[in-house]
Amino acid sequence: MTARVAGFFYRRPRLGLLALLSLPLAWLGLVYLGSVAALLLQSFFRLDDFTGLVVRRLSLDTWRSLLQPANLDIARRTLVMAALVTLADALLALPVAYYMARYASGRIRALLAVAILLPLWSSYLVRVYAWKLILAREGVLNWTLERLGLEGLLQVVLGLPGIGGPSLSVSPLGTFIAFVYVWLPYMVLPIQAALERVPRSLLEASSDLGAPPRVTFVRVVLPLALPGVVAGSIFTFSLTLGDFIVPGTLGNSSFFIGQAVLAHQGTAGNLPLAAAFTAIPMAIMGVYLIVARRLGAFDAL
Amino acid sequence: MAGSGTAVRLRDVRRQFGDVRAVDGVGLEIEDGEFFSMLGPSGSGKTTCLRLVAGFDQPSSGGVELFGRPMAGVPPWERDVNTVFQDYALFPHMSVAENVAYGLRVKGVARAERQARVGAALDMVRLPGVAERRPSQLSGGQRQRVALARALVNRPRVLLLDEPLGALDLKLRQEMQAELKALQQRLGITFLYVTHDQEEALAMSDRLAVLSHGRVDQVGTPAEVYERPATAFVAGFVGASNLIEGELARALTGASAGFTIRPEKIGLLPPAAAAPPASCVAEGRVASATYHGAFTRYVVEVDGALLVVVEQNRDAPQGELAAWRGQPVRLAWPRALNQPLSGP
Numbered sequence: 285m286t287a288r289v290a291g292f293f294y295r296r297p298r299l300g301l302l303a304l305l306s307l308p309l310a311w312l313g314l315v316y317l318g319s320v321a322a323l324l325l326q327s328f329f330r331l332d333d334f335t336g337l338v339v340r341r342l343s344l345d346t347w348r349s350l351l352q353p354a355n356l357d358i359a360r361r362t363l364v365m366a367a368l369v370t371l372a373d374a375l376l377a378l379p380v381a382y383y384m385a386r387y388a389s390g391r392i393r394a395l396l397a398v399a400i401l402l403p404l405w406s407s408y409l410v411r412v413y414a415w416k417l418i419l420a421r422e423g424v425l426n427w428t429l430e431r432l433g434l435e436g437l438l439q440v441v442l443g444l445p446g447i448g449g450p451s452l453s454v455s456p457l458g459t460f461i462a463f464v465y466v467w468l469p470y471m472v473l474p475i476q477a478a479l480e481r482v483p484r485s486l487l488e489a490s491s492d493l494g495a496p497p498r499v500t501f502v503r504v505v506l507p508l509a510l511p512g513v514v515a516g517s518i519f520t521f522s523l524t525l526g527d528f529i530v531p532g533t534l535g536n537s538s539f540f541i542g543q544a545v546l547a548h549q550g551t552a553g554n555l556p557l558a559a560a561f562t563a564i565p566m567a568i569m570g571v572y573l574i575v576a577r578r579l580g581a582f583d584a585l
Numbered sequence: 586m587a588g589s590g591t592a593v594r595l596r597d598v599r600r601q602f603g604d605v606r607a608v609d610g611v612g613l614e615i616e617d618g619e620f621f622s623m624l625g626p627s628g629s630g631k632t633t634c635l636r637l638v639a640g641f642d643q644p645s646s647g648g649v650e651l652f653g654r655p656m657a658g659v660p661p662w663e664r665d666v667n668t669v670f671q672d673y674a675l676f677p678h679m680s681v682a683e684n685v686a687y688g689l690r691v692k693g694v695a696r697a698e699r700q701a702r703v704g705a706a707l708d709m710v711r712l713p714g715v716a717e718r719r720p721s722q723l724s725g726g727q728r729q730r731v732a733l734a735r736a737l738v739n740r741p742r743v744l745l746l747d748e749p750l751g752a753l754d755l756k757l758r759q760e761m762q763a764e765l766k767a768l769q770q771r772l773g774i775t776f777l778y779v780t781h782d783q784e785e786a787l788a789m790s791d792r793l794a795v796l797s798h799g800r801v802d803q804v805g806t807p808a809e810v811y812e813r814p815a816t817a818f819v820a821g822f823v824g825a826s827n828l829i830e831g832e833l834a835r836a837l838t839g840a841s842a843g844f845t846i847r848p849e850k851i852g853l854l855p856p857a858a859a860a861p862p863a864s865c866v867a868e869g870r871v872a873s874a875t876y877h878g879a880f881t882r883y884v885v886e887v888d889g890a891l892l893v894v895v896e897q898n899r900d901a902p903q904g905e906l907a908a909w910r911g912q913p914v915r916l917a918w919p920r921a922l923n924q925p926l927s928g929p
Contacts, residue, residue, distance in 0.1 A: 485674035488641050491661040492668045493688035493739065503691070507678045 320566075327559035338555055346556040355544070359564050362541040365456070365531075366524035369463040370471075370517045376464070377471035377516065378509065384472075385479035400469045408466060412533050415462040419452035419534065426451075449536050459535040463524055470519035478512025479505070514576045521572065525565040541565060591653065592617040592743050592775040593638055598647035600633050607633040608644070609799035615777060617652075617742075620769050622778040624786040625796035626822065631779045632671075634796075635745050638777065640664050652742065666743040667736035671751055673728045675720035681707070681731050682716035688739040706738035707731075709768070726757045733765075743775040750785065762789055783823045787811060795819045811847075817926055820845040827851075827892045828926075836888070837865045844923040848895040853883070854915040864917045867892070874909040881906070885914060892916065 293300035329338050330345040349355075384396050403411060418424050429435050442448035442455060449455030482505070490500040528542030539547070541561055549558035576582070593615040600608040608630040615621045623631040636642040637649055640661035649656040651664060667688070675684050682703055689699045707713060710730040720728055729749060736744055749765075750758045766789050769776045780786050786793045787807040794804045795818075803815040814820035817828060830843035838844070846865075860866045869887035876898075883894040894916060 483672065483674065485670050485672055486676060488639075488661070489668070489670060489674035489676075489735075490687070490691075491641075492639060492666075493691065493735070494662045495687075495691040496660075496662050499691050503687075504676060 323559045323562060326556055327563060329556045331554045331556055336553060346560050349557060350560045355561070358539045358541055358544050361538060362525055362565075363568070365460065365463065365540065366521045368460060369467065369524045370520045372460075372464045373468050373471040373520045374475075374513050374517065376468060377475050378513070381472050381475035381479055381509070381512070382505070384476050385482075400472050403466075404469055409529065411466060412462055412530055415458070415465065416453050416533055419458045419461070421451040421453070423453065453534055454536050456535065456538075459531050462530050462534050463527070466530065467520040467523055470523070471513075471516035474515035474519075475509055475512035478509050478515070482508045511579060514579050515582070518569075518572065518576055522565065522569050525568065590617050591615065592619070592651070593621075593777060594650040594653075595634065595637075596648045596650070598634070598637060598644045598649065600630075600637060600642065601645045606799050608637070610647070611796070611799070611801055613794055613801065613804065615743075615775060617775055618773050620766065620776045620778065620789060620791045622780060622786040622790040622793040623796055624780055624783060624793050624823070626781055628798075629796040630799035631781075631796050632747055633799075635668075635747055635777065635779050638743070639666060639668050639745050665741055666745055667739050667741040668745040668747065669729075669732050669736050669749045671748045673720075673732040675728060675731055675735070677720055680717050680719060681712075681723070684720065684731060685735045685738050687735065692739075702738055703734075706734040709737065710734045711764075725752055726761070729753060729761065733768075737768075737772070741774065743777060744769075746776060746778045748780055749778075750782075751780075758785075765789065787823070795823060797822070812924075814845060814924060817845065820924065820926075825893060826924075829890070829892075833867075833888050833890050837867060838920070838923065843926050845926065846918060846923055848882070848893040849880075849897075850922045851892065851894045851916050851918045853894060853896060854917050856915075860915075860917040861919070863920050865920050865923065867916045869914060869916065871909045871912045871914055874906045876906055883909070883914075885916060887916070 293303070327346055328342045328344070329340050330343055331337070332339050380396070380400075384393055388396055416423075420426070426435070426438070429438050438452075441457065442451065447455065447457045449458075452458040452461070486504055486508075487500055490504045491497070495503065526542050528540065528546050531540040532543055541564060545558045545561045548554040548561065591614050593613070595611050595613045598608055598611045599606065611630070611634055613634075623634060625631045633642065637644050638651075638656075640656065640659060643657075651666065656664065676687065679687070685703045685706055686699050689702060694702070703716070707716060710733050712727060712730045712734065715723065715727065715731075720731065723731065729752075732749070746765075750761050753761060762785055765776075778786075778789065787810075790807055792804065792806055793810060795802045795810060797818050803810055803819045805813075810819065810823055814823060814826065820826035820828070825848055826845040827848060828843065828845050829837065831841065834843055835841045854860060854866075867887045869885040869892070872884045872886045872891060874884075875882045878898070880895050880897050883896065885892045885894055
């Protein structure tokens with residue numbers, strides 16, 4: 285029986301392909317793209333301020349209200365945070381990935397891989413709340429700094445406008461620290477993959493041609509790691525753009541895009557404005573992905 | 586062509602990886618301007634020796650000297666040698682011109698001179714018009730030439746080549762052999778060439794060293810190594826050889842010492858002909874005869890031992906080869922060509 289079915293599909297390769305792909309394609313097409321289309325359509329409706337009901341007639345009113353300074357501020361804040369988190373993750377991940385790909389052998393390499401992957405197997409919420417406890421005024425970090433006599437330094441940092449706050453757990457700096465931590469594995473893995481495909485002979489050739497290690501790193505290692513960095517940055521950047529848990533748990537009262545979407549579609553009931561807000565990260569990531577593809581980032585995934 | 590003095594000297598060099606002795610006491614002196622090959626099977630330590638000269642690896646004991654200067658602790662980027670890698674090791678993110686210019690660039694050579702020298706180097710390896718392409722857009726043979734140009738543009742005093750033709754097909758390999766040899770003679774720089782291909786080593790080298798198990802078995806000119814192999818290993822690895830020992834050796838020479846004799850030195854005697862003076866003469870039966878185009882290869886059984894005999898096909902072959910099977914034949918060769926065994 286199975287042989288007969290196999291023979292049937294062997295003689296009709298196109299039909300076999302269709303059977304394999306139709307279900308996942310239907311899922312992707314209808315459920316995913318369909319809901320994105322519905323979301324975009326929603327952004328062209330508007331909320332009637334008086335009745336609190338959504339008016340299902342196409343207009344640009346919602347988009348106009350999106351462009352208010354307060355909303356643009358939210359978008360700008362989120363973008364700056366995403367860019368800084370990406371930069372910090374890239375700087376932290378490069379040496380780790382380089383060490384893993386180039387020097388670490390057997391056991392140490394496996395140990396490092398587990399150390400990087402292990403946090404991903406626990407709930408992200410748990411890890412964010414753990415940071416809340418670490419960064420809180422009564423938390424481990426404060427306690428340690430006090431013992432070291434460095435609480436003055438912390439006060440200076442917390443006093444900086446735009447970064448600080450009453451304590452690290454309710455400041456943009458705290459949000460930044462937690463973001464950098466939770467997305468770091470997504471940066472290390474693609475950079476390591478990219479560096480592992482660089483044969484040792486390339487580095488030897490560079491030194492053979494007269495380049496000391498520093499020059500080899502800048503001229504050979506970094507350019508070949510770049511696709512991995514870009515691939516990793518797709519994760520860190522897009523995940524930061526849409527996140528509402530980290531700034532909600534560790535931030536001050538200033539909204540990020542994710543929080544704004546959550547608030548507008550939930551308590552405010554302004555589904556059209558929430559939909560319009562989601563268009564910002566989608567547009568940014570669209571451009572980002574096109575640039576990333578040009579740089580060959582998808583070969584490193 | 587030949588310069589003066591020693592370009593590369595290895596003094597009792599050893600390199601151990603864990604329990605494995607990759608290089609086990611190698612001593613070599615390579616003259617300036619010489620085309621010197623290191624020939625051996627894989628695992629014989631030839632590539633490790635090359636890497637020790639380039640500076641990618643340090644000897645466990647012993648020393649490497651370049652032009653009389655000890656190289657202990659001198660990193661690769663401060664050595665006056667360049668390497669052509671087996672896998673070419675071209676930088677994939679750079680164009681051909683950028684690849685070739687790399688060495689000049691990191692040494693701070695001015696742009697105008699750089700461009701002139703890169704152009705000249707690409708002309709020298711007969712690769713004009715590909716400067717702006719990426720290595721991935723080139724054929725294997727072209728990549729090989731780029732790798733060569735990238736090394737030679739730096740005007741090294743010694744060029745190290747690690748099986749540079751290994752990945753090319755036969756026809757291209759033969760072309761490149763002739764070209765490399767001509768280039769070396771024209772430039773007059775020392776070539777240290779690693780290969781496992783004995784024909785390549787014989788055809789190209791001024792001198793060669795045969796390595797096995799991390800040791801040098803023999804050093805000499807191609808003719809010396811081929812005609813007077815020092816050990817049974819060299820006799821078997823460089824060309825084919827008949828190894829004759831024991832009773833048969835006593836019957837042929839009157840002494841029990843073993844010796845080797847090359848297949849092409851042995852002649853098939855016509856039935857009635859007398860053997861020339863001072864010959865070894867053996868009688869046997871043909872076990873097989875194989876036609877190879879330029880020559881025919883006979884395996885002849887003599888007193889239970891199998892001897893290989895190679896005859897050039899100067900005329901078109903007569904009759905069926907299959908008819909040779911089981912035929913009694915007489916073999917003869919000049920006694921002076923017997924090569925006594927000295928080593929293991």
